[in-house]
Amino acid sequence: xxxxxxxxxxxxxxxxxxxxxxxxxxxxxxxxxxxxxxxxxxxxxxxxxxxxxxxxxxxxxxxxxxxxxxxxxxxxxxxxxxxxxxxxxxxxxxxxxxxxxxxxxxxxxxxxxxxxxxxxxxxxxxxxxxxxxxxxxxxxxxxxxxxxxxx
Amino acid sequence: xxxxxxxxxxxxxxxxxxxxxxxxxxxxxxxxxxxxxxxxxxxxxxxxxxxxxxxxxxxxxxxxxxxxxxxxxxxxxxxxxxxxxxxxxxxxxxxxxxxxxxxxxxxxxxxxxxxxxxxxxxxxxxxxxxxxxxxxxxxxxxxxxxxxxxxxxxxxxxxxxxxxxxxxxxxxxxxxxxxxxxxxxxxxxxxxxxxxxxxxxxxxxxxxxxxxxxxxxxxxxxxxxxxxxxxxxxxxxxxxxxxxxxxxxxxxxxxxxxxxxxxxxxxxxxxxxxxxxxxxxxxxxxxxxxxxxxxxxxxxxxxxxxxxxxxxxxxxxxxxxxxxxxxxxxxxxxxxxxxxxxxxxxxxxxxxxxxxxxxxxxxxxxxxxxxxxxxxxxxxxxxxxxxxxxxxxxxxxxxxxxxxxxxxx
Numbered sequence: 001x002x003x004x005x006x007x008x009x010x011x012x013x014x015x016x017x018x019x020x021x022x023x024x025x026x027x028x029x030x031x032x033x034x035x036x037x038x039x040x041x042x043x044x045x046x047x048x049x050x051x052x053x054x055x056x057x058x059x060x061x062x063x064x065x066x067x068x069x070x071x072x073x074x075x076x077x078x079x080x081x082x083x084x085x086x087x088x089x090x091x092x093x094x095x096x097x098x099x100x101x102x103x104x105x106x107x108x109x110x111x112x113x114x115x116x117x118x119x120x121x122x123x124x125x126x127x128x129x130x131x132x133x134x135x136x137x138x139x140x141x142x143x144x145x146x147x148x149x150x151x
Numbered sequence: 152x153x154x155x156x157x158x159x160x161x162x163x164x165x166x167x168x169x170x171x172x173x174x175x176x177x178x179x180x181x182x183x184x185x186x187x188x189x190x191x192x193x194x195x196x197x198x199x200x201x202x203x204x205x206x207x208x209x210x211x212x213x214x215x216x217x218x219x220x221x222x223x224x225x226x227x228x229x230x231x232x233x234x235x236x237x238x239x240x241x242x243x244x245x246x247x248x249x250x251x252x253x254x255x256x257x258x259x260x261x262x263x264x265x266x267x268x269x270x271x272x273x274x275x276x277x278x279x280x281x282x283x284x285x286x287x288x289x290x291x292x293x294x295x296x297x298x299x300x301x302x303x304x305x306x307x308x309x310x311x312x313x314x315x316x317x318x319x320x321x322x323x324x325x326x327x328x329x330x331x332x333x334x335x336x337x338x339x340x341x342x343x344x345x346x347x348x349x350x351x352x353x354x355x356x357x358x359x360x361x362x363x364x365x366x367x368x369x370x371x372x373x374x375x376x377x378x379x380x381x382x383x384x385x386x387x388x389x390x391x392x393x394x395x396x397x398x399x400x401x402x403x404x405x406x407x408x409x410x411x412x413x414x415x416x417x418x419x420x421x422x423x424x425x426x427x428x429x430x431x432x433x434x435x436x437x438x439x440x441x442x443x444x445x446x447x448x449x450x451x452x453x454x455x456x457x458x459x460x461x462x463x464x465x466x467x468x469x470x471x472x473x474x475x476x477x478x479x480x481x482x483x484x485x486x487x488x489x490x491x492x493x494x495x496x497x498x499x500x501x502x503x504x505x506x507x508x509x510x511x512x513x514x515x516x517x518x519x520x521x522x523x524x525x526x527x528x529x530x531x532x533x534x535x536x537x538x539x540x541x542x543x544x545x546x547x548x549x550x551x552x553x554x555x556x557x558x559x560x
Contacts, residue, residue: 003507007500007558038499039516039529058529060499061559124499 005114006121007061014108015061020071024054029139033131035063035123042067042128046135050077055128062112062121067128069108074132082136083144085109089129093122154456159448160539162187173509176544181327181355181488181535182513183377186441190380193440194433205432206406206423220432223439224422230442231372232363233389240388240395240422241430245354246277248373248388249321251425252350253281255398256371257289260318260348264290269313269320269347271296271304272525275327276518278352282321296322298525302329302478302485309341317347324362324372325355328517328531329478330461330488332356339368348394354378359457359486359537361450364389380445381438384431395421402427445538453538457487460536464489464545471552477526487536490517493552496559498532504558505551512548 027045034041042057044067053075055067074082088105093116101110115125136143160166163185168175177185197219203212205220221236228236242248260266268282272295286293294312297305304322313320320342325332335351342349350371356362357372358379364372371394376385390398400407400418404427409417418424445453462482468474473494479485493501502514513533516523523531534548 003504003558006503012559037515039520039523040499041529060497062499064497118503121499121503 006118008111008114010108010111011061011065011115014065014068018064018068018071020052020054020075021056021068022054023056024052027052027054027135027139029135029137029141031131031134031138033127033134035059035127038124040124040127042131044128044131044135046132046139046141048139048141050075050079050082050141053132055131057128059127060121060124062115062124063127066109066112066125069112070128070132073107073109079136079141079143083142086129086133086143090126092116093125154448154452154538156456156539156541160541162189162444163539164188164191166539170509170511171507176508176510176547178534178536178540178544178548179511179513180358180537180540181378181533183383184358184380184537185539186380186382186437187444189444190382190437190440194382194437197433197436202433204429216432219436219439220430223435223442226439226442226446227387230446231357231389232365234365235392237420237422238364238389238392238395240390240425241435242373242386242388242425243384243431244377244386245352245373245375246386248375248386249277249350249352250281251388251401252321252371252373252390253285255401255425256319256348256350256394257285259394259398262289262291262318264292265316266291266318267294267314267316268292269294269296269317269322269342271322272298272521273304273326273329273331273333274321274323274519274521275352275354276520278321278323279521291318292316298329298522301480302326302331304331304333304338306337309337313338313341313345313347315345317342317345319348319350321350321352323352323355325353325359325486325488326478326519326522327355327488328490328519328522328533330485330490330535331478332360332484332486334484335367335369343368355486355488358445360454370394376434376438376441379438379441381441382431382434385434385438387438388425390421392421395425398424400424400427404428406430448538456538457536457540458482460540460542460545461485461487461489463542464534464536464548467545467549468552471549473556474552477528477531487540488533489535490531490533492528492531493555496555498530500559501532501552501555504555505548508547508551508554510544510548510551 028048040059201215203216205217225236353372353374357374377383407427498514
């Protein structure tokens with residue numbers, strides 16, 4: 001079933017057992033993003049040194065698992081590393097399933113390669129990443145230019 | 152005579168399609184309905200043989216197009232028992248019809264601070280936002296009916312809510328999320344007692360049950376073609392002629408004028424006054440053909456079929472562990488639109504897995520965020536039925552839900 005590529009075990013695992021979920025203090029920047037077509041919501045908080053990224057949200061397995069993966073991948077990294085990972089993830093999601101993801105850079109996020117084949121769900125996967133980027137900007141940290149979200 | 156659903160289905164080419172290797176199970180008619188061959192043919196024949204612009208040409212094609220367009224208006228008038236075809240204004244959709252009422256009736260009423268407009272928490276965004284905009288423009292106050300726990304309009308505070316300050320009440324006839332069919336007689340009587348006008352959003356009722364505007368007693372109703380076997384791009388505003396005649400135009404342009412000078416313009420009588428510009432001609436003709444199709448089967452018979460399907464669906468869904476239905480759980484006073492939650496699974500994931508099995512349902516907030524908020528959820532899964540829905544399709548939905556629980560169990 002084509003669904004297997006969407007609902008990979010890794011994604012379902014992160015959905016059922018999210019890493020780092022819950023909003024925490026202290027933080028330097030916060031952003032709340034909404035997907036207006038489906039009503040999914042997420043709030044992301046970022047400490048300027050990336051020692052913590054916390055989040056809370058309401059949404060489908062894809063958006064919630066994506067937030068969990070983001071937390072796992074980005075906490076404790078430098079802003080340059082984060083910019084690279086962020087760019088690789090956005091590129092993967094906009095690749096319509098054609099790209100070959102680099103597991104060394106993306107870790108568990110490679111599981112989202114299948115999501116790129118479902119255009120209606122790409123926005124779900126990107127929601128936490130876009131909220132994160134805004135929260136980082138509000139914390140005064142630039143994590144690199146992010147391409148337009150096309151899907 | 153029993154309703155022959157197999158014969159009905161044979162008229163809908165799309166229903167023989169496969170989706171992801173499974174027979175299509177289309178349970179999203181509250182979103183948009185499918186079209187029978189008769190509607191598709193009427194539109195094709197118009198475009199192939201009779202295409203011309205309406206209401207302005209002396210040539211044969213223009214005359215044929217005009218008669219077909221006006222015939223469609225007359226068919227729709229008869230379908231809802233309007234007093235005259237001149238009470239039928241073609242719009243783009245229900246949203247445009249409701250915006251037209253808010254704009255033109257709002258201006259006729261010369262609303263000011265202190266005046267009140269009443270809607271409900273059960274509305275589609277298209278029957279909320281135009282009134283919010285109107286209140287912002289005029290300083291009038293927006294008030295609303297709440298929803299009871301079992302998904303009905305809460306009329307307990309009606310005497311306070313609809314009062315001498317109320318100028319217009321606009322409520323939904325059948326909810327697009329809860330499926331509730333509102334008995335609007337008490338609301339209409341109270342509104343008229345205090346001198347307020349009443350508009351009804353009939354987007355979900357006109358396609359599914361017999362609606363008689365003269366019996367209903369409202370002043371305006373709005374509905375849309377694509378939810379009643381017709382094409383997209385065509386909707387209807389029905390209004391009492393004496394009111395339409397007093398209302399100022401909505402959009403200005405060609406076809407809506409009596410005479411134009413550089414110094415000013417006088418306006419055509421309704422319905423032309425409200426139909427600026429070239430209308431969606433083939434779409435209106437398609438909607439006329441849809442009305443013929445529905446009338447041929449009988450709206451009472453269609454409604455009965457949907458009541459039977461709804462009873463079967465409610466019973467089936469209640470038996471699925473972990474499923475919670477929003478809105479009335481018995482077929483009385485409700486139509487064939489059933490929204491539900493699957494415990495622990497987000498509606499998007501429910502919809503995605505059902506789609507993999509060929510079952511097409513709507514997921515999300517259904518453009519009724521306040522209704523979702525009333526039941527404490529950001530989104531719902533909705534299955535909606537029509538004249539072509541079968542009990543086998545309800546069974547396919549239930550089997551799909553078992554699969555959903557397997558993936559997310």
